[in-house]
Amino acid sequence: MEIIIGSDHGGYRLKEEIAEYLKTKGHSVFNAGTYSTDSCDYPVIAKEVARRVLATANSKGILVCGTGIGVSIAANKIKGIRAAHCTDTYTARMTMQHNNSNILCLGERVTGSGLALDIVDAWLNAKFEGGRHQRRIDMIEEN
Ligand code: RB5
Numbered sequence: 001m002e003i004i005i006g007s008d009h010g011g012y013r014l015k016e017e018i019a020e021y022l023k024t025k026g027h028s029v030f031n032a033g034t035y036s037t038d039s040c041d042y043p044v045i046a047k048e049v050a051r052r053v054l055a056t057a058n059s060k061g062i063l064v065c066g067t068g069i070g071v072s073i074a075a076n077k078i079k080g081i082r083a084a085h086c087t088d089t090y091t092a093r094m095t096m097q098h099n100n101s102n103i104l105c106l107g108e109r110v111t112g113s114g115l116a117l118d119i120v121d122a123w124l125n126a127k128f129e130g131g132r133h134q135r136r137i138d139m140i141e142e143n
Contacts, residue, residue, distance in 0.1 A: 001124075002059040006032035006049040007108075008042035008071070011064025014108035014116055018062060021117050030056075046074035050081045053102050061103035062120065068107030075103050079141070087111055089122035096126035098133045 003022050007015035012034055022029050032049050034040045042065045053061040061083075063071035068085045075083035083103035084095035087110060095101040104123045106116050 002028045002030060002056055003062060003124075004030045004032055004049050004052045004056065004059055005062045005064075006034070006045040006071075007064035008034055008045055008066075009037045009039050010042070010066030011068075011071070011106070011108040012037050014106060014111075014113055015062075015064040017113050018064070018106075018116065018120055021120070042070045043074040046071040046083075047078060050075040050078040050083070050103065054078070054080050060124070063103055063105045064108055065105075066107060066109040068105040068110060072103075072105040075105070082137070082140070084123075086119050086123070088115075089118050092119045092123040093126040096123050097129050100128040100133070100137055 005015055005019050019029050019031055033045055046063055049061045049063055053059050063075060065071045072083045072085040075081050081103055082099050082101045083105050084099060084101035085105040086092040
């Protein structure tokens with residue numbers, strides 16, 4: 001699986017740490033930026049990651065900003081994206097099992113890196129359960 005990862009300046013350090021962690025786990029990682037702690041606009045990166053996730057087979061995305069909220073709001077504007085902002089392993093696991101989330105959002109100023117890496121593991125190791133949950137996901141896309 002390819003993991004497409006991105007952040008703004010507020011999530012830069014945690015994003016880099018997660019990228020290195022994922023590589024040690026054998027994942028292919030595409031780093032969509034930002035590439036420094038210089039101030040930048042999170043919607044740009046969030047939408048770039050979202051579009052790449054939709055365009056790349058067998059991929060998931062991870063977005064980091066200061067709180068995790070801005071990137072999740074922005075990514076969820078892209079049709080087909082189900083971005084989940086998580087601060088614990090339970091919701092990370094459940095959002096994969098029930099929502100088939102395709103982007104995980106984290107907040108560097110909220111969640112320490114040890115917990116953040118556990119959240120990443122919980123999310124990536126969980127499996128979508130399908131069935132009634134697929135029907136509900138289909139309903140999300142209806143106008
Ligand atoms: C940047 O200061 C901060 O606003 C951003 O990282 C994020 O937390 C927005 O939701």
